Amino acid sequence: MTSTGDPMTEAIEQLQQLGFSEYEARAYVTLLQANPLTGYELAKRSGIPRPNIYPVLQHLEERGAVLRVETPEGVRYAPAPPEEFFKRLDRRFEETLQAARKALEALAPPPEPEPVWNLTGYSALLDHARALLERATRTVWIALWPPEASALAMPLVQAESRGVRITTLCLAACATVCEGCRGQLYRYRIAPSATTRWLILVADEAETVAGEIQGESEARGIRTRQPMLVNLTLDYIRHSIALATVVEELGAGIRQLGPRTRKWLRIMQQRLRRKEASA
Numbered sequence: 001m002t003s004t005g006d007p008m009t010e011a012i013e014q015l016q017q018l019g020f021s022e023y024e025a026r027a028y029v030t031l032l033q034a035n036p037l038t039g040y041e042l043a044k045r046s047g048i049p050r051p052n053i054y055p056v057l058q059h060l061e062e063r064g065a066v067l068r069v070e071t072p073e074g075v076r077y078a079p080a081p082p083e084e085f086f087k088r089l090d091r092r093f094e095e096t097l098q099a100a101r102k103a104l105e106a107l108a109p110p111p112e113p114e115p116v117w118n119l120t121g122y123s124a125l126l127d128h129a130r131a132l133l134e135r136a137t138r139t140v141w142i143a144l145w146p147p148e149a150s151a152l153a154m155p156l157v158q159a160e161s162r163g164v165r166i167t168t169l170c171l172a173a174c175a176t177v178c179e180g181c182r183g184q185l186y187r188y189r190i191a192p193s194a195t196t197r198w199l200i201l202v203a204d205e206a207e208t209v210a211g212e213i214q215g216e217s218e219a220r221g222i223r224t225r226q227p228m229l230v231n232l233t234l235d236y237i238r239h240s241i242a243l244a245t246v247v248e249e250l251g252a253g254i255r256q257l258g259p260r261t262r263k264w265l266r267i268m269q270q271r272l273r274r275k276e277a278s279a
Contacts (some may be wrong), residue, residue: 008033016090023048023056028065036069036076062195064088116229119221125211128223129201130155136164136203140183141237143169143190145197148213149180156182169237171198188244202234 003093008029015025023046030046031037037045056079060066063084069076079085119125120243126148133140140159144152149170159182162168166183173189174181197219200210208230211221224230 003019021056021059023052024060024065026052026112027056028060031066031077032082035078037073038074038076042077098261104181114225114227116222116224116226119209119211119219119223122213122217122219125199125209125213125219126151128209128221132201132203132207132209132223135161135207137162138204139202140164140166141169141200141202141205141239142166143171143198143200143240144180145173145199145213146169146178146180148197148199149178151180153178156180167237167241169241184239186245190240190244195259200233200237200238202230205234206230209231233239237243239261 002049011029012022012025016022018026026046026048027042030042034045037262038095039048042048042057043050046053048056057066058121061068065080065110067078067080069078080088121129127149129152131150136159140156142152142156149156156166157179168181168183168185169190170181170185170187171190173187177185195214197213198211199213199219200208202208206216207223207225209221210233213219222229
């Protein structure tokens, strides 16, 4: 607001910006200049009509801007010191702001949960896997078999060329590295059964595609950004690599470990041997 040059007028205008009515602002500013005053004296000095002065004073009292002074000659009014009044005004404004924020937040709908898309068909599974590879900017964790490695070779190469860090778990444990196995490569035969194969892909540790494939064209899977499911699929790849590596490196040394450790490592050992036998 442009300054008028008159301190009293400017003070009244500023108080109006803070929510005072014109009469309230004039009454408070007048009391700062002369006090204590009776209601009649205040009306006369401020130019506020007499019928309006007492409702104005009552409102100012409720706001803590004006103090009532009882004297032998009757009731008079004095202004609260500006510093004290404005500290009180700051607290009330902050309390009102917090209450308004909570009220509005309560009205806002809760955030929609991340969807889980169900994928049906081999082509659909591969299309969604390609989409994730094209969007990846930092990391890709992928577990796959040779047919899927071949089908996803191009987007994997492109992701690697963009600087995406790729970790691959070859679930067929191929003796020769194929074109689709990029980045840091681990080769272990870990899969649910001899008749199915899996494709698991996690992009930027934020989104996953996971599917089970039967034969050449049958597949069912999911795509989601739900953190729990993303972490489960990511940990499956990590833990499979870690356990398979430990089992392979320990070999006969498993017998030297405690019974509980041997139990779980031998489960992994049996899975690895079963896949090797079925190869």
